[in-house]
Amino acid sequence: MTTAVIDNTNDNPRARSPLVLGDTSLTRVTDLVCSVYERPATRGWYIAFGISASLTLLLFAMIGYLFARGIGVWGLNHPVGWAFDITNFVFWVGIGHAGTLISAILFLFRQKWRTSINRSAEAMTIFAVACAGIFPLIHIGRPWLAYWLFPYPNQMAMWPGFRSPLLWDVFAVSTYATVSLLFWYMGMVPDLATMRDRATTRPRQIAYGLLSLGWRGSNRHWLRFEKAYLLLAALATPLVLSVHSVVSFDFAVSVLPGWHTTIFPPYFVAGAIFSGFAMVLTLLIPVRQIFGLKDLITPKHLDNMTRIILATSLMVGYSYAIEFFIAWYSGNSFELFAFLNRSLGPYWWAYWIMVTCNVIVPQVFWFKFFRSNTTAIFITSLLVNVGMWFERFVIIVTSLHRDYLPSSWGMFKPTAVDLLTMLGSFGLFFTLFLLFIRFLPFVAMAEVKSVMPHVLHEAGPTALGDYWGDAPRDHRAPDKGAH
Amino acid sequence: MPTNNSETSRRFVFPKWSNLLRPALAVLMIGGPLYLTALAWYGGSPKTLDIGYAPVQPVPYSHALHAGKLGLDCRYCHSSVESAAFAAVPPTQTCMNCHAKVRANSEKLALVRESYATGMPIPWVKVHDLPDYVYFNHSAHVRRGVGCVECHGRVDRMEVVSQVETLSMAWCLDCHRNPTPRLRPPEFVTQMDWTPGEDPAALGQRLRQERNINPSTDCYTCHR
Numbered sequence: 215m216t217t218a219v220i221d222n223t224n225d226n227p228r229a230r231s232p233l234v235l236g237d238t239s240l241t242r243v244t245d246l247v248c249s250v251y252e253r254p255a256t257r258g259w260y261i262a263f264g265i266s267a268s269l270t271l272l273l274f275a276m277i278g279y280l281f282a283r284g285i286g287v288w289g290l291n292h293p294v295g296w297a298f299d300i301t302n303f304v305f306w307v308g309i310g311h312a313g314t315l316i317s318a319i320l321f322l323f324r325q326k327w328r329t330s331i332n333r334s335a336e337a338m339t340i341f342a343v344a345c346a347g348i349f350p351l352i353h354i355g356r357p358w359l360a361y362w363l364f365p366y367p368n369q370m371a372m373w374p375g376f377r378s379p380l381l382w383d384v385f386a387v388s389t390y391a392t393v394s395l396l397f398w399y400m401g402m403v404p405d406l407a408t409m410r411d412r413a414t415t416r417p418r419q420i421a422y423g424l425l426s427l428g429w430r431g432s433n434r435h436w437l438r439f440e441k442a443y444l445l446l447a448a449l450a451t452p453l454v455l456s457v458h459s460v461v462s463f464d465f466a467v468s469v470l471p472g473w474h475t476t477i478f479p480p481y482f483v484a485g486a487i488f489s490g491f492a493m494v495l496t497l498l499i500p501v502r503q504i505f506g507l508k509d510l511i512t513p514k515h516l517d518n519m520t521r522i523i524l525a526t527s528l529m530v531g532y533s534y535a536i537e538f539f540i541a542w543y544s545g546n547s548f549e550l551f552a553f554l555n556r557s558l559g560p561y562w563w564a565y566w567i568m569v570t571c572n573v574i575v576p577q578v579f580w581f582k583f584f585r586s587n588t589t590a591i592f593i594t595s596l597l598v599n600v601g602m603w604f605e606r607f608v609i610i611v612t613s614l615h616r617d618y619l620p621s622s623w624g625m626f627k628p629t630a631v632d633l634l635t636m637l638g639s640f641g642l643f644f645t646l647f648l649l650f651i652r653f654l655p656f657v658a659m660a661e662v663k664s665v666m667p668h669v670l671h672e673a674g675p676t677a678l679g680d681y682w683g684d685a686p687r688d689h690r691a692p693d694k695g696a697h
Numbered sequence: 698m699p700t701n702n703s704e705t706s707r708r709f710v711f712p713k714w715s716n717l718l719r720p721a722l723a724v725l726m727i728g729g730p731l732y733l734t735a736l737a738w739y740g741g742s743p744k745t746l747d748i749g750y751a752p753v754q755p756v757p758y759s760h761a762l763h764a765g766k767l768g769l770d771c772r773y774c775h776s777s778v779e780s781a782a783f784a785a786v787p788p789t790q791t792c793m794n795c796h797a798k799v800r801a802n803s804e805k806l807a808l809v810r811e812s813y814a815t816g817m818p819i820p821w822v823k824v825h826d827l828p829d830y831v832y833f834n835h836s837a838h839v840r841r842g843v844g845c846v847e848c849h850g851r852v853d854r855m856e857v858v859s860q861v862e863t864l865s866m867a868w869c870l871d872c873h874r875n876p877t878p879r880l881r882p883p884e885f886v887t888q889m890d891w892t893p894g895e896d897p898a899a900l901g902q903r904l905r906q907e908r909n910i911n912p913s914t915d916c917y918t919c920h921r
Contacts, residue, residue, distance in 0.1 A: 371867035420709065423709060
């Protein structure tokens with residue numbers, strides 16, 4: 215293995231392309247990852263944190279204003295009863311899906327490249343779900359009664375509507391948040407122990423000491439850890455499909471033209487993974503640049519992610535097309551009107567922003583030039599984020615604003631509170647992510663080491679096949695690397 | 698900084714006593730939620746919060762004396778109970794029907810006389826106070842044969858009226874779902890010590906059939 219490999223995106227049949235570039239000693243991986251939080255925070259970090267923390271404060275100010283004045287401060291009204299609130303909810307829940315897909319499904323399918331990005335993608339999932347969870351809670355008229363969503367014994371002898379997808383949503387999203395958090399934290403324990411061992415100040419030693427739960431890296435620890443990780447991955451896998459399917463039921467189970475379609479669950483899941491990978495790229499490209507992680511998050515990782523974006527973009531584009539086909543083929547005039555109105559009606563611009571960003575722009579990833587151009591990937595990922603936000607806006611608002619009776623037609627205009635609340639949710643998301651960069655291991659060090667060449671060839675505890683389930687190897691690599 | 702031996706020796710090791718925190722943490726993690734659940738369950742229950750509410754009234758009126766010992770019918774004072782949603786609290790004039798002559802100079806009745814003279818009503822404190830979003834109708838219940846005692850308890854034995862039932866929604870629904878044990882012939886509704894002369898279940902069933910009593914449990918029955 216030469217250390218001069220720079221482009222690892224080629225599929226060379228004679229040798230596997232390395233997943234870590236440059237000097238491939240194990241110590242270097244630890245040093246690289248730990249340098250992200252060990253170096254003093256830069257001015258750039260403080261500026262970014264200042265902006266996002268201010269936006270977070272703005273979010274809470276807007277929520278406080280909402281609670282004081284009521285839902286009327288938002289632009290939604292009859293007939294558009296759902297607008298920015300649910301758009302933002304679905305958008306953020308969708309973002310989270312890439313993390314679960316990378317951590318669970320790619321793990322079970324032995325996609326070794328996931329190790330460099332899974333930790334940050336899982337963190338993104340948690341933070342996105344935190345942002346998502348806010349919106350359903352604040353959009354109910356009396357948020358202090360939000361606990362009524364849960365079935366608990368009460369003096370009213372009342373239960374929530376078990377036949378309502380809104381209740382399924384409560385369970386789907388809370389399960390998702392719980393499992394994602396457990397998976398993220400449990401996978402982090404060995405790395406937290408590394409941080410504990412490298413910590414030089416007492417508060418850090420105590421904090422990471424508590425968080426690493428007494429991890430000493432013994433064989434028994436690893437045995438338990440790997441088993442638990444596999445089980446959690448298996449538990450989390452159905453969630454990738456179930457959560458956004460249930461979110462789509464919020465719409466599909468109703469009888470509204472534009473919502474009442476059977477394609478919604480797979481269409482929403484594909485869109486969620488699409489938007490999630492776009493957000494992963496939006497976050498990782500600057501981070502790998504700024505913190506010098508290019509040897510860990512290599513061009514191959516970016517290349518793989520752009521391929522997933524291309525594939526899911528085609529699925530989403532197919533769904534858009536098939537919706538129109540069914541609207542025509544069903545012969546239902548209301549259905550046909552809903553879709554013609556969606557693309558040519560008063561919100562035509564939103565529809566075409568969505569199509570451009572989600573279907574047309576990602577087609578550039580057919581070409582290697584764009585797949586290997588970091589700037590192009592970054593811009594495309596931003597556009598996909600925009601497009602996916604507009605997708606939810608289009609589905610929700612354009613389906614609602616033309617009721618069956620023209621006397622019940624209306625338009626939705628966002629108020630300043632609507633816009634600032636959405637902006638604030640981005641502030642919360644980036645605040646959490648910036649804190650994550652400074653205080654937790656950004657890359658799963660232990661897992662990256664397990665996919666490096668000399669570890670894969672090493673005998674010993676892994677001789678009967680490594681943690682990824684590979685067949686045992688006969689020869690030993692001459693250099694075992696320094697632990 | 699790589700972890701060499703000198704670095705390792707300076708690693709922070711949690712002191713021995715911190716092992717004691719682990720069982721403490723376990724107790725806290727199991728006991729804390731249990732305690733909070735019990736607290737909310739018991740402390741937030743209408744049984745705890747509402748039963749036994751007995752506010753001090755501006756005039757020390759005794760139901761035990763008037764309704765119990767003297768045997769006044771409930772409807773003598775609460776006259777609208779059979780025909781209106783609200784069981785009227787009597788005007789001072791009703792008190793003065795008797796108290797113009799009986800104990801006309803009693804110290805305890807000073808406020809009643811003052812109210813009678815000025816025309817300002819006595820500020821009675823409501824005991825059985827439902828939330829504003831609940832529309833309870835006394836006449837609908839009384840005329841179908843739900844006795845006063847079923848909700849208000851033995852008022853004829855109360856020196857100071859207190860709440861004996863929870864008046865919670867679940868409590869309302871219990872009866873709306875199964876009214877038979879609470880039914881009696883309507884002529885006995887105000888009789889506090891009435892007992893059915895026969896099997897109460899059979900009587901309730903018969904009364905229900907005869908009078909076609911099918912209480913609704915729709916939301917809009919009570920919440921409009």
